[in-house]
Amino acid sequence: MALNRRQFVQIGAAAGLIAAPMINRRAYAAEPIKVGSLLDLSGPLGSSGQTMYDAIQLAAAEVNAKGGLLGRPVQLINYDTQSTIQLYSQYAQQLALKDKVDVVHGGITSASREAIRPVFDRFRVLYFYNVLYEGGVCDRDTFCTGTTPAQTVNKLVDYTLKNFGKKAYVIAADYNYGQITAKWMKKYTQDGGGSVVTVDFFPLDVTNFSATIGKIQEAKPDVVLSALVGSNHTAFYRQWAAAGMKSRIPIASTTFGLVNELATLDAKESDGIITAYGYYEEIDTPASKDFVKAIRDKFGASVPYIGELAAVTYEGFHLWAEGVVKAGSVDRMKDIVALESGISFDGPSGKVTLDHATHHTIRNAYVGKAVNKKWQVLQSFPNQAPADTAAVCDLIKHPNTDKMFVIDVK
Incomplete structure (x- = not known):
C-alpha cells in the first residue's frame, strides 16, 4: 500500500499508545489491547470524523489513566479514510489482517459501514458503529450505539x-x-x-x-x-x-x-x-459538563461543537471497555456475550444500555433549537428504545443473523 508522507506520519502517530502518566509500568510491559479506528479526518466528512476521533482518544486516555484493561494498555490505531469508500475497505482489511486489532470503532455514513462490516464479519473482528443512522443493522458481531429514527x-x-x-x-x-x-x-x-x-x-x-x-x-x-x-x-x-x-x-x-x-x-x-x-453539548448535567470540559482541556478551546457523534463515540468505547472487563477477556465471543448481558454506561447523554436483541442502545433523546450559534434544549425523552430495528431484528431468537434490513416503513 502506497502512503504519502502526511498519511504515514498521521498513521504512525495514531498508532502510538494513548496513555496518561498515571498508568503503571507493569501495564506498559503487557501486550497492548489494539483498538482500530476508521474515520474520515479529511474530505467532505472530515469535520464529523475529527470530533469522533477526539472523543475516542479521550476515552482511550481515560481507560489507560486507570491502568488500562485487564492490566493491559489500550493502543489506538487510526486510519484517515478521507471520505472515500475504497479506503474504508482497504484499511478495514489492514486492521483485521495486519494490525490484528481486537475491536474496531468506525464508519460515518451507512455506505462506509456497509463497506467494512462484512470485512469484520469475515475476519471475526468485533465492530462498533457509533453514529446515528436509519436503523436495520442486525449482526451479532456489530454494535450500533447511535440513535435511530424511532428514537429521534x-x-x-x-x-x-x-x-x-x-x-x-x-x-x-x-x-x-x-x-x-x-x-x-x-x-x-x-x-x-x-x-x-x-x-x-x-x-x-x-x-x-x-x-x-x-x-x-x-x-x-x-x-x-x-x-x-x-x-x-x-x-x-x-x-x-x-x-x-x-x-x-x-x-x-x-x-x-x-x-x-x-x-x-x-x-x-x-x-x-x-x-x-441523542446529545447536545448544552445538556445541563454534571456528566455532560465533565465530558465537554475534558475534551476541551485535552484538545484545546478551539475544538468545534461537541454533539451526538462525539458523545456516542465516547459512550461506545466505554461500553466496549465495560464488556471487556466483565468478560475478563478480549476474546470476541466472550465480549459479545458480556455486552449482551445488559451492560450500561452513565455517559454525557445520560444512561446508555445495550439491548441484547438488537445490539443497539436504549438511550435518551432530545429536541433542540439553534439560538445564536448554540442549541437550546427544548424537550428530553428518557430511555428511548430502538423500536424500528427491533421490528426486524431479534438476535436472541436468531443469533446467527448477519444482515442490513431495509425496514418496511408504512
Whole structure:
C-alpha cells in the first residue's frame, strides 16, 4: 500500500499508545489491547470524523489513566479514510489482517459501514458503529450505539406538527440514510395527521439548491424536513437564508449540526432550525459538563461543537471497555456475550444500555433549537428504545443473523 508522507506520519502517530502518566509500568510491559479506528479526518466528512476521533482518544486516555484493561494498555490505531469508500475497505482489511486489532470503532455514513462490516464479519473482528443512522443493522458481531429514527425522528416530526403545521416538504441526501430517513419523515408526518407534498433527493456533491428553493416557494409548505448530509449540503441553509426564506418557512433537520454548521454559518442563517439528537453539548448535567470540559482541556478551546457523534463515540468505547472487563477477556465471543448481558454506561447523554436483541442502545433523546450559534434544549425523552430495528431484528431468537434490513416503513 502506497502512503504519502502526511498519511504515514498521521498513521504512525495514531498508532502510538494513548496513555496518561498515571498508568503503571507493569501495564506498559503487557501486550497492548489494539483498538482500530476508521474515520474520515479529511474530505467532505472530515469535520464529523475529527470530533469522533477526539472523543475516542479521550476515552482511550481515560481507560489507560486507570491502568488500562485487564492490566493491559489500550493502543489506538487510526486510519484517515478521507471520505472515500475504497479506503474504508482497504484499511478495514489492514486492521483485521495486519494490525490484528481486537475491536474496531468506525464508519460515518451507512455506505462506509456497509463497506467494512462484512470485512469484520469475515475476519471475526468485533465492530462498533457509533453514529446515528436509519436503523436495520442486525449482526451479532456489530454494535450500533447511535440513535435511530424511532428514537429521534418521530420526536422531531411531532414537534414540527404541533408548532409549525401539518404540511411538510422533505429534502434528503441520496443514499441509504437519506432515502430511508425520508420514508420515516413521511410516515411520522402522516401518522400525526399531516402530509408531505414532495420528497427531493440530492447526491452528496450537490452544492447548488436554487432550483429546489424555488420549488419549495411554490409548494408553500408549513415546514421543510431536512436529511441533507455533509459539508456540501450546508450550502442549502446559506442559500435558504439568502433567498429570504428562513423567516417564512421553518426548517427541522435530522442532521444539521453534525458537520459543525453552527460555527460555519452566521446566526442569522441558522437561528430557529430544529433538530433532535441523542446529545447536545448544552445538556445541563454534571456528566455532560465533565465530558465537554475534558475534551476541551485535552484538545484545546478551539475544538468545534461537541454533539451526538462525539458523545456516542465516547459512550461506545466505554461500553466496549465495560464488556471487556466483565468478560475478563478480549476474546470476541466472550465480549459479545458480556455486552449482551445488559451492560450500561452513565455517559454525557445520560444512561446508555445495550439491548441484547438488537445490539443497539436504549438511550435518551432530545429536541433542540439553534439560538445564536448554540442549541437550546427544548424537550428530553428518557430511555428511548430502538423500536424500528427491533421490528426486524431479534438476535436472541436468531443469533446467527448477519444482515442490513431495509425496514418496511408504512
